[in-house]
Amino acid sequence: MNLAPQTTDRLSQTLSRVFGYSQFRPHQREIIEQVIAGESAFVLMPTGGGKSLCYQLPTLIRPGLGIVISPLISLMKDQVDALKANGVSAAYYNSSLDADTARRTLAQLHNGELDLLYVAPERLMRPDFIERLQDVDIALIAIDEAHCVSQWGHDFRPEYAQLGRLAGLFPTIPRIALTATADPQTRKDIRRVLGLEQAPCHITGFDRPNIRYAVLEKHNPFNQLRQFLNNHENEAGIIYALSRKRVERLTAQLYEKGVRAAAYHAGLSSEQRNWVQEQFLRDEIDIVVATVAFGMGIDKPNVRFVVHYDLPKNIESYYQETGRAGRDGLPAEALLLFGSQDIVLVRQLVESGDNPDRVRIEIHKLNTMIALAESVTCRRQVLLNYFGEQIEGGCGNCDLCLDPPETFDATEDARKALSCIYRVGQAFGIKHVIDVLRGADNERTRRLGHNQLSTYAIGADKTEVEWSSLIRQLIHHGYLLQDIEHYSVLRLTPESRPVLRGEKTLQLALPRIKEKVQRKAKAPKGAAEIGPYDEELFERLRTLRKSLADEANVPPYVVFGDNSLLLMARDKPTEVDEFLAISGVGQAKLERYGDEFMNAIALHEAKTASRS
Incomplete structure (x- = not known):
């Protein structure tokens, strides 16, 4: 994806000036550039991974209004408050608005005064609202919490299924669907329902190492x-x-x-x-x-x-x-x-x-x-x-x-389980496989002829709990998968073949019923590496943040997040350039809050010096 140099420059400038960031997180730039170029996309990114920027920033670069479909009023309000604090013209249109505010929001919409508008799916898909949008220049349509589209998703909402019509209603407008929670089946279903099968699929990983x-x-x-x-x-x-x-x-x-x-x-x-x-x-x-x-x-x-x-x-x-x-x-x-x-x-x-x-x-x-x-x-x-x-x-x-559990050489037991799953045709779930392994004498096993298999009763020496633990571990390690579309039957994966052929040994954990006393936690991988900071100054800045937030009638994090305050308490910026270098400080926040925070830092430094 090659954008014009002036667009690339504007992208970096907007990231810094509006959002206060000096660099993108993994995958963000690729996604944003594709949407700016007019392509649709499916984005799966963990909570806190920066999904919102993937549609907020392209909206500020592309001409027109960004429409964000969101399932909850609280979500809309939080994001609009944060955008306004960054100097972005944003609003939401939902049932929480009184009649006058709703009319003003619609007037802003038609007058081209908004960069982003947040709206619920049922309101967006009303015929009168769709008709309104025909006269509006639309930059993009973002479908947040996209797992709500899928029947396989944990939070399926029928009103979200209507959003599949957007592809036909706005065929030239890029659409971006985003979620933090979708297994492979749900991802496939989201793309099918929304008509995004051919759109680039960006999966940035689910890990939250902190x-x-x-x-x-x-x-x-x-x-x-x-x-x-x-x-x-x-x-x-x-x-x-x-x-x-x-x-x-x-x-x-x-x-x-x-x-x-x-x-x-x-x-x-x-x-x-x-x-x-x-x-x-x-x-x-x-x-x-x-x-x-x-x-x-x-x-x-x-x-x-x-x-x-x-x-x-x-x-x-x-x-x-x-x-x-x-x-x-x-x-x-x-x-x-x-x-x-x-x-x-x-x-x-x-x-x-x-x-x-x-x-x-x-x-x-x-x-x-x-x-x-x-x-x-x-x-x-x-x-x-x-x-x-x-x-x-x-x-x-x-x-x-x-506090690791005790392990054992599970190679032979794993081969027994994998062989049994293969012998029953990879067509049954955990309970039946365990019945065959343990030699259960029941009507189903006899009717299916599974009491005649070579794997029948080869695991009679182990309890149901032991076999269940072992099979679950084989699933967790990727040697088996459960096919949710077909009644959770067990299927072998390619990784199981070396185990079955005796080319690979396995160490698995023994079941552990009671928990032990936890050891003291290590420093978590991936936690923000901020290093030493002035704790007294951090508390002073928190107090100042709370006061400014109360005055502006917004949550404290809308002023600055903890991460920004920690960096201020570490680097102690007292000049404009130094303050702008703090992650999360953009031009609007510099102008709104910079003097008070830099003055607080300078005052703290002076008091500290007088005490020493």
Whole structure:
């Protein structure tokens, strides 16, 4: 992709002047240049990886208006606030607007006064709104949270499926679909529904190396939660629980212990939910205890931890929810408290659905979530494998890497399992394969003739738990895959052949029921390498940021993120050029906040010098 030199220059200038960044993150520039050139694209990028810039920046380069389709009002508001703070003309058009504001927004739309407009899918696809857009010069159409399009996605929304019509309604306008959570089947479905099969597909990876993952077996869960929170005093975090009742009880218990916590669930009024969200964004409360109703699209970058007090229904939800921690690239933690009763409760919820195909998909996804919780393989390895991404060895930043389980030579057992899967025609799921391996004498095994196979009963010396653990590990390591489209049957991958032929040995982990005491965590891979900084100055700058944010009626991170403040506390810029060199400082923020922050830094330096 070769853009004109003047366009390339303008691209770099806009990145620095508007957004305050000196360089692109991986894949961003390639995606942005393609969209600027008029091409459509599909983008899969982890939370905090810079998806928004992939459509915001091209909109500022291409002539016309950028339309961003977003599923939640809160997501629209956060992004519009952040864009306005950077000097970008942005607005949202949704049901939260009063009549006068809605009319003014439409007037801005028709007068060409907006760079970006955020809109919900159902409002966008209304015939009267589509007709309005016929008279508007459109730069691009961005479909955010694109996994909502797919029936295989964890958050399927029927109104999103209408967006497939955009290709015919606006055939010359580039469309960019973006998501952070989509397994291979969901990715395929998104591209099919949106007519993006021929568009470039950018998959930047799912890994969030700054997040430390841990799972604890539930014993006394509230005490376990309290012990965890003792290491996160005065830090922002989210605790997810399964029911509204549990959310309310946990919030009350934490409040009694002096924790600044508030509840958030769909049973509360919209006014109360909005109040909790605003208080959290503005650092007035530290912890939100919530059902899954909270968090989608929340841009608060300094969330330091996410706790799942109950088992999530699927890995996509778990990944998306844990991804709300550490969006600024600094170290963060994700803790899952897991008990056998969770499985029963969540399975009952899933099976109560009235769509058999949907229930089948969700049961498969629940089983993979259980496998992650019960895993004795590196958590990150299991998580990434689910999304079709492999890493070699452990991550060094999860509970199982920090406290590895005992291993054994599993070569012969793995060959037995792989051979059995091959003998049954790669057409059955885990339970039936284990039945054949253990020599189960049941009607199904006899009817299928699988009691006559050479692999029948060759694993009778092992328990069902042992075989289940081994097969799950073979899946996590990429030797097997579960075909979700065909009832989760097990299929061999090319990587299994050297094992079957005896050309490769395998060391796998023994099942571990009880967790051990965790070792002290190592410094996480990939965490922002900021180095030593002045902690007293950092706290002064945080206080100044909070004051300016309250005055402007915006969340503190809209002024500057923690990462920018840490760099200021390290580099102590007092001149314009030095301040502009801080990541996250653009021209608009320099003009709006530069003097006050540089003065605060200079005053701190003078006081420090007078004390020495």
